[in-house]
Amino acid sequence: xxxxxxxxxxxxxxxxxxxxxxxxxxxxxxxxxxxxxxxxxxxxxxxxxxxxxxxxxxxxxxxxxxxxxxxxxxxxxxxxxxxxxxxxxxxxxxxxxxxxxxxxxxxxxxxxxxxxxxxxxxxxxxxxxxxxxxxxxxxxxxxxxxxxxxxxxxxxxxxxxxxxxxxxxxxxxxxxxxxxxxxxxxxxxxxxxxxxxxxxxxxxxxxxxxxxxxxxxxxxxxxxxxxxxxxxxxxxxxxxxxxxxxxxxxxxxxxxxxxxxxxxxxxxxxxxxxxxxxxxxxxxxxxxxxxxxxxxxxxxxxxxxxxxxxxxxxxxxxxxxxxxxxxxxxxxxxxxxxxxxxxxxxxxxxxxxxxxxxxxxxxxxxxxxxxxxxxxxxxxxxxxxxxxxxxxxxxxxxxxxxxxxxxxxxxxxxxxxxxxxxxxxx
Numbered sequence: 001x002x003x004x005x006x007x008x009x010x011x012x013x014x015x016x017x018x019x020x021x022x023x024x025x026x027x028x029x030x031x032x033x034x035x036x037x038x039x040x041x042x043x044x045x046x047x048x049x050x051x052x053x054x055x056x057x058x059x060x061x062x063x064x065x066x067x068x069x070x071x072x073x074x075x076x077x078x079x080x081x082x083x084x085x086x087x088x089x090x091x092x093x094x095x096x097x098x099x100x101x102x103x104x105x106x107x108x109x110x111x112x113x114x115x116x117x118x119x120x121x122x123x124x125x126x127x128x129x130x131x132x133x134x135x136x137x138x139x140x141x142x143x144x145x146x147x148x149x150x151x152x153x154x155x156x157x158x159x160x161x162x163x164x165x166x167x168x169x170x171x172x173x174x175x176x177x178x179x180x181x182x183x184x185x186x187x188x189x190x191x192x193x194x195x196x197x198x199x200x201x202x203x204x205x206x207x208x209x210x211x212x213x214x215x216x217x218x219x220x221x222x223x224x225x226x227x228x229x230x231x232x233x234x235x236x237x238x239x240x241x242x243x244x245x246x247x248x249x250x251x252x253x254x255x256x257x258x259x260x261x262x263x264x265x266x267x268x269x270x271x272x273x274x275x276x277x278x279x280x281x282x283x284x285x286x287x288x289x290x291x292x293x294x295x296x297x298x299x300x301x302x303x304x305x306x307x308x309x310x311x312x313x314x315x316x317x318x319x320x321x322x323x324x325x326x327x328x329x330x331x332x333x334x335x336x337x338x339x340x341x342x343x344x345x346x347x348x349x350x351x352x353x354x355x356x357x358x359x360x361x362x363x364x365x366x367x368x369x370x371x372x373x374x375x376x377x378x379x380x381x382x383x384x385x386x387x388x389x390x391x392x393x394x395x396x397x398x399x400x401x402x403x404x405x406x407x408x409x410x411x412x413x414x415x416x417x418x419x420x421x422x423x424x425x426x
Contacts, residue, residue: 001097007177009170011105012145015115017086018344021387022361023314023337024080024397026073028054028062028385032263034073035066050262054385060398077398082344092122099128101135103173105166107143108196108332109153111267111386114363116140117207117299124190124206135177135186138207139169140366141194144266156270156329159199195297196270196331197321197368208298212423217375219285219410219418221246228277228328232285234375234420243413248281250313252391252403255384256282259330267386273320273378274328283379283410286322294369298423300332300362304379305416307356310392310406311349312339316383317360319420321367322374334362335387349394355411362420377420379410 106116223244225232
């Protein structure tokens, strides 16, 4: 609580430890950031063959593959649970200590995205004073970690309005709170979001939106949802009984790729996953072509009913907007590591022949699925190198070098209705 701190602008802020990476470890791409800041001046990340580095095992000494030892990277692998080592970095339960106006800024494709809406909600609901609770504002654009730089991200152009006068917005914020200039800052709605698909900015009174209608979209198939050529469907109809499950094998030697550049400067974007969806170890569930627009704005969660032959394994879920030409645009995704399914503070291994319900946090998005488009969900076991490969064993995380293939079963019948919960806005 420095006495002269009167107002803040926070951009692309992370949340508590393990919120962005719920795998118990620093995932492979984080090493490029550690490498970049490991000297007295910024290091040249382009001097390293990162693709070769990311496949190195064990993870704990992957840094040596870059040609140097990075102590901060190795130390984290001694603390792969949410223990006291991480306590100084935890702040999500301390918002009641904040008594400041804060402007929160991030993008839907920021790889730290989840922290910004969480911080906004935490301070808007729990800041120390009523004045501070009312003095929180949220701005979410169609941006990567490097916010507000370009209208285009990857192959997708979000239009001329997607880049704003952010510096002007920040200047107005400081002028109001530091100089008392009546420029209308306090009279505006607190939430400003960019709605993808229709590529428009919109102001709202809160986040998440109270008018969102959280709707379950159920997974269904005849047991052959493997790849986009399979029979997986996504529907609002509740599944019936005696529906066969979907099955596949996950081999850590051949992980499902997450489309991204090699360094952590930007981890993924609105990329086209149609080629990845050719794999049989990716389950694909797709809606019918939409006859009218469907807006999805808010936090996204999925519920899986699964069985595995391994004592530990991962399950990933991805939400996509499939264009009429087949472009499968990633919107958001998430992961659950089996041993941490009940919390990051403890490890509980999985039993074979046991069905588990897993809740997967896919973070947030705001997107209108236009007429002719389809809503798609992918389910798999890996998203490499965004997340580390689960070796499917009980070895200490980050220290293992051996792996086994796991046989996975995903149920989606009336008793075990796999679904994704979408905040639909009328």
